[in-house]
Amino acid sequence: MISRARKTLVATATALALTGGLAVTGAQASPGPDRHETGQGAGQGARQGTAWTAAWAASPQRPSTGFTANWSEAGFDKQTLRQVVRVTEGGDRARIRLSNAYGTSPLRIAGATVARTAKGASVEPGSVRRLTFGGKRSVSIPAGGQLSSDKADLGLDAFESVTVTLHLAETTGPATFHSQSFATSYRADGDHTTDTGARAFGESTESWYYLSGVDVSGGGTGKPADRDGVVLFGDSITDGFGSSTDLNRRWSDALAERLAKAGKQRPVLNAGIGGNLVLNDSAWYGEKSAHRFSRDALDLPGTGTVVVLEGLNDIGFSETDKPTYKPAPVVSARELINGHKKLIREARAKGVRVVGATLLPLGGSDHYGPRAAAVSDAFNEWVRTSGAYDAYVDFDKALADPADPERIAPAYDSGDHLHPNDAGYQAMARAVDLETL
Structure with missing residues (x-):
């Protein structure tokens, strides 16, 4: 059963500009309303948004050597990054928050998916959902920027693990990350965003990269609820x-x-x-x-x-x-x-x-x-x-x-x-x- 939904105050809308994919402008761009909630296009602005609750979060850090070996200073190039987190709230829809807070150049996300975790780098078959950003599958996040994806129709229970996969098709440069995750993240060459198996993901680390949050929503009425x-x-x-x-x-x-x-x-x-x-x-x-x-x-x-x-x-x-x-x-x-x-x-x-x-x-x-x-x-x-x-x-x-x-x-x-x-x-x-x- 999906745990009871909680609504939250709708976050401030993100300033958006389309440049092939979706580009977010402004170093402090905030998570915006889900454009698809009202069926509007990415450039129109939503009259009604989804009320979201943060279900998992990690604080962004600037790239550094850190306590243990990580990939933050080298960044990524033509690779797929798979990260596993556990939510503490459930809902019938989910979105992710991404941060390029400490990037020195725009971050291009060529594709992204979210799925229920199976084991390690593998995910539950049938649960993979492609993520979009203002209706686009790719997005460019400016240096210092952050943004949220559109909603994905993926039901999650509280204390369930969710896997977020990002395809980084271009050279990223040093990566905004969270140094100590005490959880394993995985990397593969090429595009493996929709893979359900773990075979391609031959490298691992104990840090999170770019991923700063997973939010859930349960009803989509757009009404705020208790800030709990x-x-x-x-x-x-x-x-x-x-x-x-x-x-x-x-x-x-x-x-x-x-x-x-x-x-x-x-x-x-x-x-x-x-x-x-x-x-x-x-x-x-x-x-x-x-x-x-x-x-x-x-x-x-x-x-x-x-x-x-x-x-x-x-x-x-x-x-x-x-x-x-x-x-x-x-x-x-x-x-x-x-x-x-x-x-x-x-x-x-x-x-x-x-x-x-x-x-x-x-x-x-x-x-x-x-x-x-x-x-x-x-x-x-x-x-x-x-x-x-x-x-x-x-x-x-x-x-x-x-x-x-x-x-x-x-x-x-x-x-x-x-x-x-x-x-x-x-x-x-x-x-x-x-x-x-």
Whole structure:
């Protein structure tokens, strides 16, 4: 059975111009209404659009070497890219969102399909749907741009995996991507967008490329509904570092599953970036929180609540001798708190409920030192007592080792004393009072 549909506010229309395929202009082009919903042509503008809910999301990053080998710097050339994601909301129609946010030239999508996942790079026979963009099978996304596809009549259940396949027939140049997917993506030479089997897809990576979202819709009345999407915004702990690849064991997955079991199913979206900071941009770790908060969290279709867990890298990078972020500024508790206050103001200005989270214990990790410990303690006390957030969740206490509260409990430690393991991410989901969402 298809899970109950949720409608959302229709996103702002994308500025469109036809140049062979469909070209989106403007660096911040927003997801637009589905042109086919009213039977109008791509250039006419829709009088009535589909109400969409974000069912899966990933935050775009600029191309970089990253933590593990990836294809972002080299990009793609005459290849097909196949990516698998799991939605946390169901509907009877789907669309994808693509980002060329960090591209230096237009991105040409020669063809795209969406299908239900079978296993690995294979898809369920009979489920492949060709995607269009303003009625065209090909599209050009300008450097800095983003866009949504038209709707595809593909029914999806919550917690079902969906496969998105892109044919990149021209040289792309460096690719906008999401570095740490903890899911396998696949590549093949030539055009294999409609293949149901996996034979052609002989290369793989653990990153996502260009794909920033999958949205669903259930009824197509065009009426807005409750904004009940929950976005988890943060760094590598939100991103899922230390979780099991291809098993969907991030804390966002665990929270979505817990909500469903409690009879309170809501879409849960992951807006984590490994290494991300509240106060500073980084070539590897994404733009600082204030620069990406609207794009990656507040403006996703259907967002009603955001949970913010971020700051360990701001206070911990200056303690580590790793060269990935040097020189790292020494950040005070007051500076970190002021950075969070900016996020709170931005969320409230858009009518989004904002929940804060205490920082996890970091004792024994490469982020730990007397100064980092003191700043973490002061920040956590502010989260608990200030009332600045609408509510808070205390991960510091939930995951601490009773014998040494400065450290993550051994049962929850991935091994680096900084990131939880699968059990630790489950513990994070259990720590949330669902009523605060």
